[in-house]
Amino acid sequence: MALFRCGVCGYIHDGDDAPDKCPKCGAPKEQFRKLDAEAEKKILKSRKTNEMHIAISGLYAKIQKWAKTIKEENLDPPCVAIADRVLKDTTETIQMIKAELEGHMKKGKWG
Ligand SMILES: [Zn+2]
Numbered sequence: 001m002a003l004f005r006c007g008v009c010g011y012i013h014d015g016d017d018a019p020d021k022c023p024k025c026g027a028p029k030e031q032f033r034k035l036d037a038e039a040e041k042k043i044l045k046s047r048k049t050n051e052m053h054i055a056i057s058g059l060y061a062k063i064q065k066w067a068k069t070i071k072e073e074n075l076d077p078p079c080v081a082i083a084d085r086v087l088k089d090t091t092e093t094i095q096m097i098k099a100e101l102e103g104h105m106k107k108g109k110w111g
Pocket of ligand 1: 026
């Protein structure tokens with residue numbers, strides 16, 4: 001088992017050999033390069049946490065919809081204050097996650 005990166009689009013393939021063609025961009029097998037041990041280790045170590053960051057962002061997006069509904073209902077000021085705080089906190093955290101994942105991509109911790 002090894003990792004192969006498409007030289008055209010960056011798609012990462014897990015397997016014993018490169019695929020006949022890239023599932024994403026259709027580039028031929030010759031465009032794939034086997035990743036060295038260090039690059040492979042970075043990707044394998046970061047996959048789980050990258051997926052968790054993405055899942056957290058998805059959950060926070062759902063939470064934001066609920067907070068917006070609470071604001072629209074406008075039941076009373078303390079109720080709206082909680083919704084405002086939830087929107088602020090989740091927005092900041094989602095943006096932090098985006099910045100972190102962008103850093104992972106630039107450092108080869110993605111794929
Ligand atoms: Zn490709």
